[in-house]
Each structure stands twice: as structure tokens, then as C-alpha cells.
Amino acid sequence: MQIEQTQWLPGTGWTKPAVLTDAGLVLVFGGTDLLTEDVLADLQRRYPRALLFGGSTAGEILGAGVYDDSIVATAIRFADTRLHIASQPVPDAAASHAAGQALAARLPREDLAHVLVLTTGLDVNGTELVDGLKSALPEGVDLTGGLTGDGARFQRTLVIADGPPVEHGVAALGLYGSRIRIGHGCLGGWDPFGPDRLITRSRGNVLYELDGHSALDLYKQYLGEHAAQLPASALLFPLALHREGEADAALVRAVLAVNEADQSMTFAGDVPEGQYARMMRANFDRLVEGASGAARQARFGMAESRPQLALLISCVARKLVLAQRIEEEVEGVRDVLGEETVLAGFYSYGEISPYTPTARCELHNQTMTITTLSED
Amino acid sequence: MHPLLERQIRRHLGDATAIPEAMHALFQAIGEAYEHADADRRLVEHALDQMSRELTERNRELQRQLVEKQRTEAEQAALIKRLEEAHNQLLQSEKMASIGQLAAGVAHEINNPIGYVNSNLASLRDYVRQMLAVLDAYERAEPLLPDGGEREDVLAAKRAAELDYLKADVVALLDESSDGIARVRRIVQDLKDFSHADRGEWVLADLHKGLDSTLNVVNNEIKYKARVEKLYGDLPMVRCLPSQLNQVFMNLLVNAAHAIDKQGVITVRTGVEGDDVWVEVADTGCGIPEALLTRIFDPFFTTKPVGKGTGLGLSISYGIVHKHGGHIEVKSEPGRGTVFRVNLPLHSSVDEDADHE
Numbered sequence: 001m002q003i004e005q006t007q008w009l010p011g012t013g014w015t016k017p018a019v020l021t022d023a024g025l026v027l028v029f030g031g032t033d034l035l036t037e038d039v040l041a042d043l044q045r046r047y048p049r050a051l052l053f054g055g056s057t058a059g060e061i062l063g064a065g066v067y068d069d070s071i072v073a074t075a076i077r078f079a080d081t082r083l084h085i086a087s088q089p090v091p092d093a094a095a096s097h098a099a100g101q102a103l104a105a106r107l108p109r110e111d112l113a114h115v116l117v118l119t120t121g122l123d124v125n126g127t128e129l130v131d132g133l134k135s136a137l138p139e140g141v142d143l144t145g146g147l148t149g150d151g152a153r154f155q156r157t158l159v160i161a162d163g164p165p166v167e168h169g170v171a172a173l174g175l176y177g178s179r180i181r182i183g184h185g186c187l188g189g190w191d192p193f194g195p196d197r198l199i200t201r202s203r204g205n206v207l208y209e210l211d212g213h214s215a216l217d218l219y220k221q222y223l224g225e226h227a228a229q230l231p232a233s234a235l236l237f238p239l240a241l242h243r244e245g246e247a248d249a250a251l252v253r254a255v256l257a258v259n260e261a262d263q264s265m266t267f268a269g270d271v272p273e274g275q276y277a278r279m280m281r282a283n284f285d286r287l288v289e290g291a292s293g294a295a296r297q298a299r300f301g302m303a304e305s306r307p308q309l310a311l312l313i314s315c316v317a318r319k320l321v322l323a324q325r326i327e328e329e330v331e332g333v334r335d336v337l338g339e340e341t342v343l344a345g346f347y348s349y350g351e352i353s354p355y356t357p358t359a360r361c362e363l364h365n366q367t368m369t370i371t372t373l374s375e376d
Numbered sequence: 377m378h379p380l381l382e383r384q385i386r387r388h389l390g391d392a393t394a395i396p397e398a399m400h401a402l403f404q405a406i407g408e409a410y411e412h413a414d415a416d417r418r419l420v421e422h423a424l425d426q427m428s429r430e431l432t433e434r435n436r437e438l439q440r441q442l443v444e445k446q447r448t449e450a451e452q453a454a455l456i457k458r459l460e461e462a463h464n465q466l467l468q469s470e471k472m473a474s475i476g477q478l479a480a481g482v483a484h485e486i487n488n489p490i491g492y493v494n495s496n497l498a499s500l501r502d503y504v505r506q507m508l509a510v511l512d513a514y515e516r517a518e519p520l521l522p523d524g525g526e527r528e529d530v531l532a533a534k535r536a537a538e539l540d541y542l543k544a545d546v547v548a549l550l551d552e553s554s555d556g557i558a559r560v561r562r563i564v565q566d567l568k569d570f571s572h573a574d575r576g577e578w579v580l581a582d583l584h585k586g587l588d589s590t591l592n593v594v595n596n597e598i599k600y601k602a603r604v605e606k607l608y609g610d611l612p613m614v615r616c617l618p619s620q621l622n623q624v625f626m627n628l629l630v631n632a633a634h635a636i637d638k639q640g641v642i643t644v645r646t647g648v649e650g651d652d653v654w655v656e657v658a659d660t661g662c663g664i665p666e667a668l669l670t671r672i673f674d675p676f677f678t679t680k681p682v683g684k685g686t687g688l689g690l691s692i693s694y695g696i697v698h699k700h701g702g703h704i705e706v707k708s709e710p711g712r713g714t715v716f717r718v719n720l721p722l723h724s725s726v727d728e729d730a731d732h733e
Contacts, residue, residue: 222427224422324409
């Protein structure tokens with residue numbers, strides 16, 4: 001496996017010439033407005049044989065650096081691993097499950113080793129999408145990926161599946177062969193605080209009431225002056241969901257949108273009625289530790305192989321909280337994986353990964369999710 | 377620029393203009409980091425404040441719920457207790473009703489033979505009186521008989537029969553029998569009175585009459601233990617359920633007798649005080665220890681040996697008196713005796729209809 005990375009900056013263009021011109025895959029992550037058809041056509045000319053796979057971000061990861069308003073391209077030439085790309089439109093959140101199933105059905109099953117999935121981050125129910133995908137993928141094939149982002153704007157998200165950027169869709173990249181090695185890890189680093197609240201009214205991933213009161217009002221109360229920056233500021237207080245008596249098996253949910261008209265909040269995944277929700281807040285040290293922990297999990301999953309590439313998909317909320325210190329979490333990952341592992345990735349509106357190497361695949365929020373790859 | 381950074385620059389560099397052009401971006405980043413940290417701190421402080429307010433509110437709510445729950449539980453407990461008492465009372469009145477019915481039946485059956493025995497006795501007394509008159513006439517004619525022979529025979533027969541004694545005793549026997557019959561009739565009447573002359577009807581009744589018939593019914597329990605002293609005052613008629621009050625009097629009298637170990641006195645007093653009438657049953661028995669005084673009205677509480685008392689008597693009495701709008705007081709001195717006093721209002725305000733059970 002050979003890898004090279006380059007970056008496109010406004011006014012500057014691509015910072016490096018293309019050398020690995022016979023690369024089979026280019027992972028491309030960039031600011032929403034920058035991912036124009038022209039830029040992508042230009043990128044395709046530089047890597048004529050490559051499949052382009054990527055999307056819009058809330059920040060790009062290149063090495064140990066984190067950037068805004070750039071495009072990061074990571075070109076990969078696999079020695080043996082074959083690739084198959086598929087995409088599927090998702091007109092609205094209700095179509096998420098069906099879209100996941102349809103997408104998985106498009107991927108040939110034979111020799112399928114792993115699936116990377118990217119979906120537009122708004123108007124998609126990530127939980128349903130992942131369930132749909134899992135239901136149609138062969139047993140034992142893992143799924144990692146994320147929801148693409150749009151800075152802290154939450155207006156327009158894109159996916160790229162070897163074609164022009166798509167605004168309401170999901171893309172999957174199948175990795176085939178026996179020499180590819182995959183590891184993955186996923187950790188949060190948020191601490192729950194305050195009381196457990198019963199979800200008394202919700203529909204799918206739309207939350208209306210907690211303990212019989214407007215959830216949006218509650219967020220506004222807690223956000224104080226930050227309420228003006230909704231929905232982005234709601235990411236500062238994600239929800240830990242758990243069933244009654246199962247507080248240890250909490251799943252984190254991040255806010256994607258708010259609707260003042262019907263006082264609702266849309267989350268990146270299901271917020272089922274009858275479950276309990278607890279607000280969470282950031283803990284700087286634990287966020288950075290969480291990223292390192294995710295790297296350790298991913299590395300552990302690789303057994304003897306040293307990861308050559310690490311795809312980092314980290315939640316936009318972490319970036320909002322850590323701000324100028326955001327690179328500390330990427331540095332934490334690099335410290336675990338070593339200088340020789342190429343780091344690429346983006347800040348997302350949701351992460352997809354099994355929580356641990358053996359657990360079932362879930363949609364996560366507010367985590368650092370890492371997929372490590374190498375070829376024997 | 378963040379005020380802290382501004383101060384720091386003033387202190388360490390003298391003037392913001394002293395910052396070299398190349399460092400402007402750095403200072404701006406430092407300023408932004410300060411502002412971000414400030415915003416973060418304000419958010420945490422605000423959230424902490426909100427949470428503390430919310431938790432305090434929830435805590436209050438929980439406390440309120442707890443108090444409410446305790447109140448409901450106490451109400452439930454009271455309700456259960458009342459239900460239990462009502463149940464026991466029902467059981468007891470069922471029992472009393474059957475006994476009453478039985479007694480009334482027996483009384484009715486006895487009444488009939490007693491009636492004709494009584495009337496026969498009256499006729500018999502008349503016949504005997506006449507026969508004695510005839511006999512007297514014969515005796516007066518006795519000296520007319522010649523000596524020896526017939527006369528000796530008559531005299532011998534009179535001696536053998538102890539005729540003088542017979543003549544005196546036959547009258548005494550008839551008097552005693554009449555007394556006996558009268559007593560049986562009174563007992564039968566008392567039984568009828570005691571049992572269910574009223575059948576749960578509220579009537580104006582003479583409590584003294586009730587006390588007397590009850591004393592007669594329980595006479596057997598009392599007579600070997602105690603002498604009964606009746607100190608009745610002047611009582612007006614009282615609106616009540618007489619058979620139920622009789623039950624109260626019976627319980628108090630039997631308890632009094634049981635409290636007396638060998639020989640004692642049971643004093644029954646009555647009187648009027650203000651708007652109440654009262655009936656006191658005092659005994660010279662063993663008394664009740666103070667610790668138990670609060671429990672004696674509890675259902676199933678008894679100090680009597682197993683099988684001797686149900687522990688229901690006083691609780692039922694309490695219930696009955698309560699139903700009449702009255703109350704029972706008890707004073708006791710261990711070793712000296714106990715006084716139970718039943719107070720009943722003369723002008724009862726209880727809803728009589730509600731108590732037709």
C-alpha cells in the first residue's frame with residue numbers, strides 16, 4: 001500500500017504535485033463550498049485511475065494538523081486490495097433504512113473484507129441507515145464511517161462517490177481481498193451530568209419532550225448566552241441515552257437541527273420514547289484521552305500489522321469544545337500509532353463504528369472514530 | 377482584544393503598538409483562546425447553576441411526593457384498620473344475631489309450656505285450697521267418730537302422712553313453683569329483650585332496663601365472683617340501638633367478673649352529666665397495667681388465656697359506642713380495680729340511616 005497526501009487551499013490550489021498517479025483511490029475531504037465539480041475534475045485528472053470517495057466536513061485532518069476551508073486528498077495505491085464503490089440517494093430521514101439496505105445490496109459480497117460508509121449528515125437517521133446496511137451485509141463484515149459535515153453551519157452536507165458531490169445521499173466503499181487488515185476504535189470522553197430525564201415524546205430521531213417539558217427549552221436554559229448559536233451550541237451538551245437500569249450501556253446522541261416552529265430537536269440517531277436521557281458535557285482531558293484510547297483500540301484490532309493509514313472521523317462537537325487545542329486529539333492518535341502511519345480524516349456530524357472490535361455496529365456521536373488499514 | 381491580554385501586553389511590553397507585525401496573528405490567537413476559555417467557563421458556571429437549581433427543585437418535588445406518599449399510606453392504614461374493625465363488628469353482630477335468633481326461638485318455645493304450667497299451677501292452688509278446706513271440714517268432724525276402730529285408722533293414716541306438715545308444705549310448694557315459673561318467665565323475657573327486640577332499630581330506650589336484663593343474662597358468670605351493687609341515677613330515655621348497647625354492658629360486666637380473682641364487688645352506676653348520660657361499670661379486680669391501657673381497644677388484644685377471650689369484646693364495644701356518638705373512658709389502678717365509663721350523648725347527631733347494618 002502506497003499513500004500520498006496533498007491539500008488544496010483557496011488562492012493557492014494544490015500544494016503538492018501528484019506523484020502516485022496510478023493510485024486506485026483518493027479519499028477527499030473538504031469545506032462544503034470548496035468541493036466544486038471543477039476541483040473534483042481537476043483532482044481526477046491528477047489521479048486518472050482513482051475512485052474518488054469523500055465528502056464535506058466540519059474540518060479536515062491532514063497528518064497531525066486540523067484545517068478549515070481546505071481540501072485534503074489522500075491518494076492510495078493498493079497492492080492487492082480491490083475496491084467497489086456504490087451510492088444511493090436518501091431523500092429524507094424516513095428513507096434511511098431502505099437506503100442502507102439498497103446500498104449494501106449494490107456491493108458484491110464475495111471477498112468483501114470491510115465497508116467504509118459516508119452519508120450526508122443532515123436529514124438522515126444514522127441509526128436507521130446503519131441498521132439497514134447491517135441487515136444486508138454479509139455476517140462478519142464490519143462497517144465504519146461517518147456523517148459528513150458543514151462546519152458549524154448545519155446547512156448543506158455533501159458526499160462524493162466517484163462523481164459530482166451529492167447533497168442527499170449515502171456512499172459505500174467496499175474493500176475486497178485477503179491481504180487487507182482493518183482495525184477500528186471509537187471513544188467519546190464526555191461526562192454525564194445532572195438528572196436522568198425520561199424521553200416522553202419523540203419520533204425517530206426527532207425529540208420533542210423530556211419529562212413532559214420541551215427539550216428545546218431545556219437546552220436554551222442550559223446554554224444561556226450560547227442559545228443564540230443553536231443548533232451548533234447544543235453539541236456542547238450531547239445526550240447519553242440508556243434504557244431503564246442500563247445506565248452503563250449509554251449511547252451518545254448529538255443534535256443536528258432545531259425547529260422553533262414545533263419546538264423539536266433533530267438528533268443524528270434515534271431518541272426512543274421510554275429511554276432515559278442525561279446531558280453530557282465536555283471534559284478536555286478525557287476528550288484527548290478518548291482519541292488516544294480509540295487509537296489503541298484500532299491498533300489492538302490489527303494484531304501484528306502496523307497501520308499504514310488511519311482514517312480519523314471525529315465529531316464536530318469536539319472541535320467546537322477543544323477549539324485551538326483540537327490538534328491535541330490528533331496528536332494523541334499519532335503518538336499511539338506512530339509517525340509512520342498516515343493520518344487522514346474529517347470532523348463529522350456522526351460516526352459509524354462498532355463500539356469495540358467485537359460489538360455490533362452502531363451510530364455514534366461526539367466520538368473520535370478511527371479505522372486503521374494496512375496491506376500484508 | 378481580551379482585556380486580560382491587553383493588560384498583560386501593557387505590563388510586559390508597555391504598549392500594543394510595540395508588538396511586531398509578525399506577532400499580530402499570534403496575539404490574536406492568544407486573545408481568541410482567552411475568550412474561548414472565558415465562554416467555556418461561563419457555560420460551565422451557567423450549566424452548574426441551572427443544574428443545581430433543577431436538582432433542588434427535583435429534590436423538593438421528591439420530598440413533597442414522599443410526604444404525600446406517607447400521608448396516603450397513613451390514610452390507607454387507617455382505612456384498613458377501620459375496614460378490619462367493621463369486619464370484626466360485622467362478624468360479631470352476625471354471631472350475636474344468630475344467638476339472638478336462637479334465644480328468641482327458645483324463649484318462644486319455652487313461653488308456651490310455661491304459660492300452661494303457670495295457669496295449671498293457679499288452678500292447682502285453687503283446687504288444693506278447696507281440698508284443704510274440705511279436709512279441714514272432715515277434721516272438724518273427726519271427734520264425732522266413735523273411739524277405736526274407724527277413728528284409730530284415720531288418726532294412724534294422718535300420722536303416717538304427716539298431714540299437718542303436708543298441709544303447710546303443699547302451699548309452700550305451690551308458692552315456690554309459682555316463684556320459679558315467674559323467674560323463668562322473667563329470664564325468657566330478658567333473653568328476648570337482650571337478643572333482638574329491636575333488630576338494629578334506633579329507638580328511645582330505658583338503659584336501666586337494658587342493664588337489668590343484661591345482668592340477668594350474665595348472672596351465671598358473675599354470681600360466684602362478685603356481688604353486684606346497682607347505684608342507678610335518674611336517666612331519661614335515650615335514643616339508641618338497645619341490643620347493641622346491651623352487648624357493650626355485657627362485655628363490661630363479663631370483663632369485670634373475669635378481673636376479679638376470688639370475691640369482689642361490681643358496681644354499676646348511671647347518671648347524667650351535661651348533655652351526656654353515663655354508665656359506669658366498676659370492679660374491685662386486678663386492674664390493668666398502664667402500658668396496656670392504650671391497647672385494650674385494639675382488635676384481638678386480650679390478656680385472657682388462649683380460648684377464653686377473643687380480644688374483640690372491647691374493640692366492638694368501642695365501635696358501638698362510637699357509632700352512638702359517644703365514647704368510653706377507662707381508669708384503672710393495678711391491684712385495686714378498673715372503672716369503665718360509657719358516655720352517650722342525649723341528643724345524638726349520628727346519622728342513623730347510615731348505621732343500619
